[in-house]
Amino acid sequence: MPWPRPESGDLPAAPAFDVPELGSDDPGGFGWSVLHDRTPALIAQVRDTRPYGPAQRRALDSLLEEITSSTMKPLGSGAHDRDAWDRWGAAYFGRPWGDVPFLWWESYFYRRLLEAVGFFEPGPWFWLDPFDHWKTAELHGPGVDADLAALAATSERQALLSASLWGNQADLGFLFGSTGLPDAPGSGDRLVADESALLWDALEAGRPNHVGVVTDNAGRELLADLLLADHLLETGLAATLTLHLKPRPYYVSDATTADLVACLRRLAAAEGRAADVSRRLSQAIGAGRLRLRAHEFSCAPWSFHRMPADLAEEFRTFSLTVLKGDLNYRRLVGDRAWHPATPFAEVTAYFPGPVAALRTLKSDVVTGISAARLSSLGASGRGWRTEGTHGLIQVRL
Numbered sequence: 001m002p003w004p005r006p007e008s009g010d011l012p013a014a015p016a017f018d019v020p021e022l023g024s025d026d027p028g029g030f031g032w033s034v035l036h037d038r039t040p041a042l043i044a045q046v047r048d049t050r051p052y053g054p055a056q057r058r059a060l061d062s063l064l065e066e067i068t069s070s071t072m073k074p075l076g077s078g079a080h081d082r083d084a085w086d087r088w089g090a091a092y093f094g095r096p097w098g099d100v101p102f103l104w105w106e107s108y109f110y111r112r113l114l115e116a117v118g119f120f121e122p123g124p125w126f127w128l129d130p131f132d133h134w135k136t137a138e139l140h141g142p143g144v145d146a147d148l149a150a151l152a153a154t155s156e157r158q159a160l161l162s163a164s165l166w167g168n169q170a171d172l173g174f175l176f177g178s179t180g181l182p183d184a185p186g187s188g189d190r191l192v193a194d195e196s197a198l199l200w201d202a203l204e205a206g207r208p209n210h211v212g213v214v215t216d217n218a219g220r221e222l223l224a225d226l227l228l229a230d231h232l233l234e235t236g237l238a239a240t241l242t243l244h245l246k247p248r249p250y251y252v253s254d255a256t257t258a259d260l261v262a263c264l265r266r267l268a269a270a271e272g273r274a275a276d277v278s279r280r281l282s283q284a285i286g287a288g289r290l291r292l293r294a295h296e297f298s299c300a301p302w303s304f305h306r307m308p309a310d311l312a313e314e315f316r317t318f319s320l321t322v323l324k325g326d327l328n329y330r331r332l333v334g335d336r337a338w339h340p341a342t343p344f345a346e347v348t349a350y351f352p353g354p355v356a357a358l359r360t361l362k363s364d365v366v367t368g369i370s371a372a373r374l375s376s377l378g379a380s381g382r383g384w385r386t387e388g389t390h391g392l393i394q395v396r397l
């Protein structure tokens, strides 16, 4: 089978930064808890929830052992993308996972998990999404119908933007942490930065706009993203809209094309106007106004500073690229120990075109927070940075 091959190591080099990358070696740090709590719990759940045979179980057990008490190994010799990963990981293989940058090891972990469950091997588990049952349960969970009915009935654009932002709380990775899913946004001010006015002004002034949306999670988040996409296309704020999806299962709940299809079906089956949204979006896909992409770089362990030329060229053609979620934010600004007041525009100046981030905060990195906001947040401890209780809308035109 002619597999799509990730760029074999020929990505542009990242610029030199004087701010260190975030790691996982501090027992009090967020990366450490993902490596030592969330990731082992995820392996155990994957092992328990699918009737995998002895080979997959052994591979999962040995991945768990490797992560917790051994050193990082390369992909198996038959892997179609081994060349790329060998080059990318040359500086990391043979070291404890906790010594490797957080952004890098976590991405590699999902590649190794797919290897362990035989995702790429012709046979019974070929291309079977190991996270599918969680995604499906979420899509049919309580409250989804009511949310869809309310959102499909509104033409209030700020409500749709807000739903797309807070939909990012529905990250199934939280199921494997110690804190569980965050509470829904309360009435308090949970936005640490809100530049939504800038976003709307740019779209109003820029017509005809070609908008890119780099999606994050499937399920409730993607449903909300689709309602927003429909609004942008219907109102002419977007002449075309390109959705970037993941080419394969990643970070538990990240949206693939299969998940997009499931969401369109879910909308079609819902009561009221949601079914119209599904029909319109399917037609827009057929007409080429709503475009789907699944670029290999979307599952690469690097920040966007190292994106390949074809992807940079595509982002350059967009009037605005909207990056959804926490991981895309980490990849946009670089997963580094930025001072939170470092201007967002400064750290994203390299990005090839206007860019917006819609994110609930689920990891340490953050930029562009005003000094006044920082001091009010400081009083509440560090939880606002990692627990998904707070969100941001940041824009660089």
Ligand SMILES: O=P(O)(O)OC[C@@]1(O)O[C@H](CO)[C@@H](O)[C@@H]1O
Pocket: 034, 038, 106, 168, 171, 173, 174, 216, 217, 251, 324, 325, 326, 327, 328, 330, 360, 362, 363
């Ligand atoms: O990108 P998303 O879905 O918003 O969040 C991804 C995430 O849950 O995964 C990582 C920890 O496992 C963190 O970057 C973040 O908390």
